[in-house]
Amino acid sequence: MSTSKEKVIDSAQELFHLKGFQNTSIDTILEHTGVTKSNLYYHFKSKEELGLLILEKRISEYERRFFSETLENTSISPEQRLKNYYKKVTAYHKNLDCRNGCPFGNLALEMSDINEKFRLRLSEFFNHWQRIIELCIKEGIKQKQFRSDISSKAISQLIISHLEGAILMVKTHRSTIPLSSGSKTIMKLIKSA
Amino acid sequence: MSTSKEKVIDSAQELFHLKGFQNTSIDTILEHTGVTKSNLYYHFKSKEELGLLILEKRISEYERRFFSETLENTSISPEQRLKNYYKKVTAYHKNLDCRNGCPFGNLALEMSDINEKFRLRLSEFFNHWQRIIELCIKEGIKQKQFRSDISSKAISQLIISHLEGAILMVKTHRSTIPLSSGSKTIMKLIKSA
DNA sequence: CTATTAGGACTGACCGGTTAGTCCTAATAA
């Protein structure tokens, strides 16, 4: 049996992703968990704290599931690693019925202008994310899989921007095509001649 | 002197872009305009109607200011047209102090999962936007400025996804670099060998 | 063995404030 605290965290994580942080009320979380409001505020001092905590949880989960298992899996070639990563992301969103979007992109867009804590943490994570991709690209350039006339940094910045935008398109068009087709275009463009 | 209706539209347009649609209350619009609530509801039957109307206004304004003047300006070469477009978009966000983000991307992310009217209109506009870019790319390929081994459709889809993602990064990192640097990378990648 | 204390988990009632939207009357302007 999970504790109230765990139930709140799990439910809030899901709701924040599905409906956004601001658009998810404390009362909705309460309804979904059966936990009382006073109990929730016993465990978390504010909605902001809960949101920040869930952001941390998402980040470590993403680093484990998406970075370690694909982009940083050095037993595979850089090109195949990137392909696997794209495949995994696409499958993730297909499984979510093209709704929800990227939890990080959503939060960044929603909170950057109104809450510095969220913005700074997200900014830091995006930088980390970009460096993970950059290492993969750098190795791919060294192995002559990727073209060498553009810096690995520039390419990785492009990849992460495109990824976030493509997920936004997936959500708006309710189709994974922008992601699956876009990633293929990226792969072709960065391939060495 | 502008009418109440015009004042509401102008003010709401600005506020929706700055703070988001849901996060802008009717009362805030009232404060900013000096218009009374009964008057606002005399002109608009709901907040949704007001939002949809402002979306239409934004769309036609964007088509006029960004499409006609740069991407569709056939007196310039396709490559230069695309460069000018990027320059204009970057300047736009720099002028906004890297805040706000893209009005269409913001709305798409905020509303796609909860309001079909907004989602469908936005989806349609993104498609139109993509076709405008596609025509420019197509001509650039014909003129041998852009590489011909990837379809103009695929490239234009990539460009629009990347653009939206880059603007998200601009907002999160509070810097135009993701946009200015990313657009240069795109230009290099699609240039013919 | 028993009385006391400490602390974590939890409760239900309640708070002030905000939300979009309604309704009605009356004044004013084209």
Add this chain to the structure above:
DNA sequence: TTATTAGGACTAACCGGTCAGTCCTAATAG
């Protein structure tokens, strides 16, 4: 006379958050 504007009272639902106090368990003191 018809479209617009003003003013204000009102509603029902919702918002994040607080409060005093209860329940249970485990450690400690006499």
